[in-house]
Amino acid sequence: MDFSWTEEQQAFRKEVIRFAKQELNDDLIERDHEETFWAEGWKKCAQFGIQGLPVPVEYGGGGADILTTVCALEALGYSCRDNGLLFSINAHMWSSEIPLVSFGTAEQKKKYLPKLVNGDWIGVHAMTEPMSGSDAFSLKTRAERKGDKYVLNGSKTFITNAQLADMIIVFANLDPAKGAAGISAFIVDKGTPGFTISRKLHKMGLRTSPMAELAFVDCEVPVENLLGKEGAGQAIFTASMEWERICILASHLGVMQRLLETSASYATDRKQFGQPIGKFPAVATKIAEMDIRLEASRLLLYKAAWLKSQGKHPLREAAIAKVFASEACIKSALDAIQVHGGYGYMTEFQLERELRDAVSGTIYSGTSEVQKMIIAGLHGL
């Protein structure tokens, strides 16, 4: 058992922090308020190599192992306060790039991956529908084979990055009689007739990460845009969710570290009743609890990532890490606000946004309840 990062990983971590602190924190309060995605920030991250981390070198990626990727994303979460931008990048990496890396044909990989890696293109993953969320495989979007095309009909909701999409991985059922075994994944390119952004969605947090509903009406997709085989949708979704559940909260670790440091520093500086508020046990305890949550989240997430790096499918560990780290981040954001008193509640202190951003962590990539069902299921329940 070795809990240390290698020297290269430590150096990379420092480099990510330097990059993000210098380049990534412009006008955030305003962009959050206006729900503005920061295209320049996206491009800067791509140029630095973030989007390409888990993609093989031959497609322009960094070819990094999963632990190095987690290390970089944690550093990014620590030093870049634009959680929405990081969420958009994570969604792009885990649910567009990874399915292409694992299931794409050589042509598909060559066509899409280099552009997804270098920041020119943004990828989107469209599974959720108005009537199917947690029960993802009960989706109603249909695909029909007609000659050398598949025709898609249906709608999708809660789709991250939808308005920015250059390519969308859309899940649809080709053979409803087969149930979930009929689900297949199709790559829909920007501008394909029959595909529209039907409605922009407004969110409580992660407001700099765009989201919308999609509609597909007789949308014709060439057969070569099938991802994986017919009926492989379940496998593609399952595989990308596994990556996502392990990695998407790595940046939350960095957020929790930032919240901890900010709160400890404020508790030292802020004086009431003639002494630093951190001297009051009720405040000091909050700081200690923030640290405990951070450390436990780190260990759980690193372990899940390590198991994945060993070629295993860490179903249980990923579910535990996802539930724990997402809930820990919400609690720590609340504690950070409480430690800062009235100032913590004010927008200019940028803590209320951290809380709003953290809340959705217990919903996307499978809700906390679903993760607990997975865990309980492994105990025969």
Add this chain to the structure above:
Amino acid sequence: MTQQVQSTKEQIREFVREAAQRKGVTDVTDTLSLVQSGVIDSLGIFRLVSFLEENCKVRIADEEIVGENFETIDDIERFVTTKLSK
């Protein structure tokens, strides 16, 4: 070898039987389509893969988690046996 095949199949049968019981499916044969009959759902496939990795000592790549390998008990057994013999 024969013994291993039998015990692998028995382990798979047992796992599937338990999963079926939870879904109220009683008539489980080696050729029953597990996804179509609802025995294996979106969470079940994760559990099955973990189970096989743990108990049958195989590594299953993402792209191998497809219908043809997991459709029926027979398919799962064939898939696992082929992997073990490599």
